[in-house]
Amino acid sequence: MKFDLNNPRTLAITAVMTALVWGLTMVHVAITPAVGYVHLGDIVIYLASFAFGPWVGLIAGGLGTGLADIVSGYASFAPLSLVVHGLQGFVAGWIAYRKPNAGRLALGVIIGGLILVSGYFAGEALIAIYGGPVVAASEVPFNAVQAGFGALGAVVYAAVARAYPRLRQLNQPPQI
Amino acid sequence: MTQTGVFTLNTVESGWLYRLDPRVKLIFAFCWLILCIVMSNVAGLAVLLLSTQVILLTGGLPLKKIGETWKTLAFLILIILIVQPLFSPGSGPVMFQVGTIQISQSGVLLGLSYGLRIAAAAFTALVPVLTTPADRLVLAFQKFGMPYPWAMIFVLAIHALGTIRRLYTTITEAQQTRGWDTSKGNVIKRVKATFPTLIALIVASLRLSDSLSLGLAARGFGIASNASAPRRRTILHDIHMQPVDWYVAAIIVLAFAASIILIVH
Numbered sequence: 299m300k301f302d303l304n305n306p307r308t309l310a311i312t313a314v315m316t317a318l319v320w321g322l323t324m325v326h327v328a329i330t331p332a333v334g335y336v337h338l339g340d341i342v343i344y345l346a347s348f349a350f351g352p353w354v355g356l357i358a359g360g361l362g363t364g365l366a367d368i369v370s371g372y373a374s375f376a377p378l379s380l381v382v383h384g385l386q387g388f389v390a391g392w393i394a395y396r397k398p399n400a401g402r403l404a405l406g407v408i409i410g411g412l413i414l415v416s417g418y419f420a421g422e423a424l425i426a427i428y429g430g431p432v433v434a435a436s437e438v439p440f441n442a443v444q445a446g447f448g449a450l451g452a453v454v455y456a457a458v459a460r461a462y463p464r465l466r467q468l469n470q471p472p473q474i
Numbered sequence: 475m476t477q478t479g480v481f482t483l484n485t486v487e488s489g490w491l492y493r494l495d496p497r498v499k500l501i502f503a504f505c506w507l508i509l510c511i512v513m514s515n516v517a518g519l520a521v522l523l524l525s526t527q528v529i530l531l532t533g534g535l536p537l538k539k540i541g542e543t544w545k546t547l548a549f550l551i552l553i554i555l556i557v558q559p560l561f562s563p564g565s566g567p568v569m570f571q572v573g574t575i576q577i578s579q580s581g582v583l584l585g586l587s588y589g590l591r592i593a594a595a596a597f598t599a600l601v602p603v604l605t606t607p608a609d610r611l612v613l614a615f616q617k618f619g620m621p622y623p624w625a626m627i628f629v630l631a632i633h634a635l636g637t638i639r640r641l642y643t644t645i646t647e648a649q650q651t652r653g654w655d656t657s658k659g660n661v662i663k664r665v666k667a668t669f670p671t672l673i674a675l676i677v678a679s680l681r682l683s684d685s686l687s688l689g690l691a692a693r694g695f696g697i698a699s700n701a702s703a704p705r706r707r708t709i710l711h712d713i714h715m716q717p718v719d720w721y722v723a724a725i726i727v728l729a730f731a732a733s734i735i736l737i738v739h
Binding site: 303304305306307309310311312313314315316317318320321322338341342345357361362365368369370372373374376425428430432433436447450454457458461462464465468 | 510511546550553554557558584588591592595596597598599600603621623624626627628630631632634635637638639642665668669672673675676677679680682683684686687688690691695696
């Protein structure tokens with residue numbers, strides 16, 4: 299399926315997935331003892347990637363979390379979230395979109411989780427604005443917890459696909 | 475949320491900052507964020523942070539909103555101020571020592587600079603976001619060369635967020651009447667309790683996407699990009715740079731250039 303934002307269906311599903319990621323990133327399930335929070339945004343990033351492909355995952359993941367960071371007061375993290383969650387969504391979709399069987403879904407969330415943890419660590423360690431390697435290292439366990447919660451995205455994808463069988467047709471051109 | 479029920483990001487709807495061309499605010503955000511990254515001097519970062527506070531306060535952003543942002547940032551900054559001097563003591567004179575733990579002046583200054591940098595960057599990003607209606611912000615992005623569909627994603631996402639919020643409220647209220655409660659138990663129990671609501675919210679949002687795509691198709695979205703019949707998109711309420719916008723843009727660029735020269739030397 300070619301990704302074309304001039305297709306109204308593709309544009310609509312990309313925008314709605316972005317809004318869902320944005321909204322659920324702002325739903326804080328628990329505040330971690332360090333500087334972050336556990337949120338539900340990653341679950342929808344995986345859902346968008348598995349159901350609609352890597353490009354929707356990239357945009358919804360990157361833009362959704364970046365916008366949530368900006369309006370939540372974590373604006374300095376927005377560029378990092380944009381890149382890390384965007385990449386997470388893209389790679390997860392690239393792995394599991396075409397054949398969303400249990401093995402590929404699991405691989406998608408594992409690789410996506412690794413991108414999340416290593417991406418935030420690398421970004422925070424290398425870019426001075428985030429506090430350097432010391433702060434980056436202290437964040438790793440909490441990003442790992444976040445990656446663990448995100449992994450529920452595979453379960454949610456399966457549940458939504460069962461509850462809404464038209465799921466994977468939403469970004470396809472109408473059949474005439 | 476405005477009185478019309480349409481979700482918007484901007485909380486400021488009057489004043490000089492609201493009237494300023496959104497392109498100028500984007501230039502400001504870009505320049506100040508670059509300065510936040512390249513500047514390491516505590517005094518310089520404090521001036522950057524102070525400038526954002528002055529701009530937001532004189533621009534009409536409510537004190538409550540500034541306070542909320544500070545509240546979010548406070549925890550983050552506190553952790554940095556504690557962790558940085560402890561684990562990265564630096565080579566400067568030791569301020570005090572407890573056992574093997576040393577707190578040096580350079581470690582404290584480093585932590586302070588990281589804290590100031592994060593706060594300055596956060597408030598800088600809020601300047602265009604909280605003082606500009608989404609449609610004008612999108613026009614500014616378009617004027618800087620962003621393709622129209624990308625700008626549309628931004629606008630549609632903002633509108634969809636408002637609808638999703640209302641859906642979430644409706645679904646949670648319906649669940650609460652059936653005894654649903656996520657405030658009790660450990661994190662796992664709370665996440666598990668959130669699942670039925672989450673699935674219902676996602677399915678309702680997918681239906682929203684379906685009707686949204688129909689609306690877009692009905693209004694001819696995508697026709698302008700059709701290679702066989704290209705059309706030029708028209709704009710009803712365009713944005714125009716006024717003389718004052720040019721002056722402010724010039725001041726921002728000059729201040730940015732002067733800061734870069736000071737940093738280099």
